Amino acid sequence: MKNTARPVIGIVGFGTVGKALQAAFDLRCDVRICDPQLGTQSSSIEALVSSCRIIFLAVPTPAKIDGNADLTAFHEVIDGLQRASGKSPGCYPVICVKSAVPPDAVAQAFAQYPTLRLVVSPEFLREASPIEDMLSMRSLVLGGNERDCHVVAELFHDHSNITGEMRTLILPDAVSAAFLKYQENAFLAMKVSFMNEMFDIFQRSGSQCTWDQLQRAFHQDHERMGTTHWQVPGPDGLRGWGGRCLPKDVAALQSYAEQLGVDTPLLRTAWTRNLRDRTAEQSTSNEYFPTLDSAVEA
Template sequence: MKLGIIGTGFVGSAVQSGFVTDTEQFIVDPKYTDNTIEDLVNWDAEITFVCVPTPQQETHLDVDTYIAREVLRELDQLEYKGVVVVKSTITPHHLKQFKTLFSTLRLVYNPEFLTEANSLQDFINPNMQILGGELHDCIEVEQAYIHHSKVKIVPTFKTDLTSASLIKYTINSWLATKVSFFNELFHLHQSSDAETSWEQFTDMLKRDPRVGDSHMQVPGPDGQFGFGGHCLPKDTKALLYYSKVEGAPLTLLEKIITQNDDDRNG
């Protein structure tokens, strides 16, 4: 199988390493190679993974899709026939726009749930696969994972672009919400006459599977209060922006973002 990979940050590198040696790979990343998107199209990749950065815009909360949009525009102009798997984190309204602008592309949105420190292990050990797009294109991507990658076989959900994107943003925003709640609970625990340490207290909470066992560490892995890193701050703000665009603002999430700004800067 011939795979194209556009962008080799921690997501693209995980994709590159996560597929087995029976695949041929063509990498496009101006930081590391002179290969162009036109070269990739001429090489005739069957599936191309788009793993380019989508940072927060400088002027407001929305995600900056400029690089992803230009990649898709060039693939469309070059009449690329393979499946285009977008792994960059992109909100639904942008994906809808891409589907309209580049209607000939076989777009599949396949969000990743990676940590930068363990990107390859997270890539090959997912809890699920989310594939948003036309059913036959989603099936082709699913079969590539099953037959040509090291990724463990997990439940695969084939859905539409909007639902696939909302799954990604909902999970990250819920985890951010959980971090904020446990930061406040930490201060209550410390102020009370509880005789347990915070670690002992949360260890008991973890025994209830409905609570889960993650995102309870206070201060966090970076030694600070609140949530940080590359994903949670950006994704919560992007989801909030999208909710306002759709006329259904997530007011609780807006409060979480404000609280986190206070936690990080306090």
């Protein structure tokens, strides 16, 4: 039987992901938001800790010039949650991290704040349709303490506005869940680069059909090939991959791999290819394209 009580939940960070989370729960939960940009309408970290069962962390983690993720906001919020927990004895909300945070930073947070009930749940929203994607989400991935993961899963299944069937996968640790976000975005970036390369070859093949006609045939095998990230040019009318997520996450993954002593020739090749496909003149101001060397040196 579903729990029909109206939960109180918090969202820290009211950007793209934060707004999508609000849309997912605002009809069936008491949603309280903490974001300095909201001014007096913003709840405080202390207020969230003392009143919420679950707090979603949706702060930005943009790329720094060296390719690493800028975790300033993440660390500030985690520190604030720890301090607030000390002032509110008996209040231990589950902290569900929706921000893209590198696996090593997640491991460090778990070690540094053992009393916080941290859970990582990677988000896979498209930049052009985050609320639509959230409300039609089909897969929920969680990593961390199993009991705490089930608390978050229950909220999504019993108290959200999400329609349709949603599968839940609980991974044995939060590091794995954090890695999954980077793995998926890196794969999609490489897929786009691959399709751009196929496009260049096909354009010189002398074929009488168009690229779109060819791709319709290609995607007859959609179970193996997938149905997205094949358009050339892409949905934004440009070659290659861009936006807020893919460039910063590929750069962060390369930096992480470098720290582990793992060479990433496929990622480096996709990055080099994309620098050619997506020139500085084409890139929009919210995209991050450092040089290849700066993206992997940390």
